[in-house]
Amino acid sequence: MSSTEQRFLRYVALGDSQTEGVGDGDDTVGLRGFADRLAERLAPHNPGLRYANLAVRGRLARHVHEEQLAPALALRPDLATVVAGVNDLLRPGFDPDEVAGHLEAVFAALTAQGVRVATVTFPDVARMSPLARPLSPRVAALNERVLRAARRHGVAVAETAHHPVVTDPRLWSPDRLHAAPLGHDRIAAALAHALAVPGSDDSWTRPLPGPPVSLPTGWRGAAGELRWAASFAGPWVGRRLRGRSSGDGRTAKRPRLLPVRAAG
Known part of the structure; x- marks a missing residue:
């Protein structure tokens, strides 16, 4: 290990469904997700690494601040990822x-304790679904503020928003809100690169092999949008109208620091 490398022994992930790992596995076989994958990338260079994941699907940024920050600090991490806000911009x-x-308050509290913190910027969801076009200004506004807060507190940022590959449909689950396994792996690679983990590089920014995949247009595209709205957007709206959340009754999948095995 070179003198410039930072060693991590306790990694804690805070956030919502993306950090929990929705889209990478399921509730039957278990969820993996970018945080698990990042921990596996860290493990070979950080012997003895332990990892906890406090994320719960459906949580807003204020929930992450109010419900996850104190437990995270109690675990005394030296590394934390904080990824939240998408549920908010849908409201x-x-x-x-x-x-x-709320996100800056979490950044500030963690970094004040000497924790190395990393986060991400979010891709423009309109590039994945025409029906989501009204959300584009919201995504841009949130990304701008996250970047400013990150700079103020020395938070590492994986700026996924800038790279066309992040909206390749092959990286996303059918609901277009959660990354697929390949997408979670790219997020983990982006965070590893932002944290300068040995062996990481910018290969996560490059296009996927093979011909590019684009969303269908014309009547096929319209039919696909209607199917998406009925299958995913409709149930989400229904939960909001009933005051329900996909995370109701759920707790963190990995609330304690546990050992990590290296990828592979």
Whole structure:
């Protein structure tokens, strides 16, 4: 290990469904996700690494702040990832300053304890679904504020928003909100690169092999959008109208620091 490499012994992940690992496995076989995959990338270079994942699907940024920060600090991590805000920007009353304020409070509390913190920026969801076009300004507003907060607190940022590959349909689950296994692996690679993990590089920014895949257009595209709305958007709206969340009754999948085995 060179003198410039930082060693991590306790990694804690905070966030919502993406950090929990939705889209990478399922509730029957278990979820993996980018945080698990990042821990596996860290393990060969950090003997004795232990990892906890406090994320719960459906959580807003304020929930991450109010429910996950204190347990995270109690675990005394030296590395934390904080990824949240997408559930907020889907809500009618989205306020980017309020959301970023909660995320910055988490950044500040962790870094004040000497924790190395990493986060991501979010891709433009309109590039994955035309029906999501009204959300584009919200994504841009949230990303801008996350970047400013990250700079103020020395947080490492994987700027996934800038690279066309991140909206390749092959990286996304059918619901277009959660990464597929290949997408979770790219997020883990992006965070490893932002943290300068040995062996990491910018290969996560490159296009996938083979011909590019694009969403269908014309009547086929319209039919696909209607199927997506009926299968995924409709149930989500229904839960909101009933005051329900996909995370109701759920707790963190890995609340304690446990050993990590290296990838492979």
